[in-house]
Amino acid sequence: MLAYIIRRLFNAVITLLVVTAVTFGIFFAIPKAIGSDPALLYIGKQSDPAAIAGIRTKMGFDDPVIVQYGKFLKGIVAGRDYTNGPDVTHCPAPCLGYSFATDQEVTPLLLDDLPVTLSLALGAAVLWLIIGISAGVISALRRGSFIDRAAMTTALAGVSLPVYFTGLLSSAIFVYWLGWLPQGQYTPFTENPADWFVGLLLPWITLAFLFAATYARLTRANMLETLGEDYVRTARAKGLKERVVIGKHALRSSLTPIVTVFGLDLGALLGGAVLTENVFNLRGLGYQALTAIRQSDLPIILGVTLIAAFFIVFFNLIVDLVYGVIDPRVRLG
């Protein structure tokens, strides 16, 4: 078991290295190839050649890409110094460099955005798990009924409608028309939990709608399959109450594949729910990423990509470990 975890952690590190190498390569090698100058992006509209040359030396843009990548990695592990003669800027580990647009350190910038993304993703996850799984179970038990059809039609809508449509529509209805909710605004939980909750309610619902739809369909399909299993018949033959047959024996097996999907979805969302954050003006990682892309702010893009990849790899590992616990037939190692 321990050997398994160590091997998986090692694999995770390799995966992250590959992700950063590819991203780094794309964002640093391509501008070089097409003759665009990152130093120019960094320094902005000034075109003083001396200043540009200074930045180039300080940021190491003249080095070969492989050297730049090596320095980038060293920065993450041990921090790094940007040097141009007597001008030394120290960037502590884990250093993701400086934003081209604002000259701020990337790491604290992204760490500031993380709580917003975390709040959004976790709140929505709770909602979509509750709604999606219960809708799926009810649909499976009442297969072919009006409730089943209504739920599955809604789920189809949920899967097909994009967030910027459902998000804007729900804002229009609940904020501007009915006036039940304030205009979306993020308040840190530590500051005022009630405001935090109210401010995130609409983004949660919007995001949860999208995911709940997938989970409802998945749960329904799994449940229908499980209900036909021999061991469910055995559970009934034992004289268990139908509530126990469904809630314990059938649900337990139906939820196992959902754990996998959930881990991956949550990991992906923690890297930033780009559309939802932008629709609701939530300044999380997704919002930051989109802004950075607009401004060609390469260090921030690289940082967000790295964090997103980290979460996905991390949750993948968690899912595999949890799987060994919930399904005793899976032996890890």
Added chain:
Amino acid sequence: MRESHVSIGATTPRPYLEVKDLNVQFETDDGIVQAVSDSAFSLERGQTLGIVGESGSGKSVTSLAILGLHRTRSNAKVAGEIWLDDQELVSATDEQVRELRGGKMAMIFQDPLSAMHPYFTVGSQIVEAYRVHHPGVNKKVARERAIDMLARVGIPQPERRFNDYAHQFSGGMRQRAMIAMALVNDPKLLIADEPTTALDVTVQAQILDLIRDLQEEFGSAVIMITHDLGVVAELADDVLVMYGGRVIEKGPALDVFQNPQHPYTWGLLGSMPRLDRDVRERLNPVKGSPPSLINLPSGCAFHPRCPYAGRNGNRSFTEVPLLRGDTHKVACHLPQEDRTRIFQQEVLPNL
């Protein structure tokens, strides 16, 4: 107490299990599946009834109907009467039947690997079966009871195996555990649905012995569903042969084996491999395939496969034969003398 009013007004004791005019239908997209038609039989405690037939002959559907397991299927229709210990089960409420299920009547399934939940330990599944019918019992007592049962069915080191999962058991041990689970509440009626089909031949005999021993110990009535005539010969007091959802022959096991009356039963006996006869080129299987239960053949459902159909006019093709006889009953249009003659002259020499 155990008496029922027969039409002539006399009272006779009702058997422990009595099934009357049982009909089971399933509505499907392809049409109505007539899985069991007008089935009737009875069974006393301590006795074993063997139900034989091909796949789709209605054996399992009959037993699931007794347990009321079709109730959860919205497309199933069960009609007729099922009397267990003077209680009618078809008209009983879901809750009444649920309380009997696993308590007074229990079932052993064919494939113990798929019939046990893969995510719960074998022990916890037995404990669950016990506690649902003994709500006041605490976990420790239930656990002891489960371990005791595991030991009774011959599982070595039951305390250690208690915490194992079904996939960690061998096939034979798994079926023993399944039997322990079925017997944990001392059921008075035990239905075993092909309990040895999924097992190695060497293990089959052990499991059959176990069921017989436990039956003697608990005095239960046992229904043994099988397509293996050897199993029936080994265990059953009475035999029921089913075809196309109908009982086509029934009687004392010895009688049915020594003097089978229905051409289908002859076919079953002819397709059984035996050591005590000369090695021949091939066995004599029943020709053709089992009928579709959605569209049963007219008249006698067996007529498309029966080599003797048409010997008695057109009745085989138009009229459903009735189950007739005293203790040994048969549903066949052939006159009794013809059947005896055909069996003695044509069938018996080839068995």
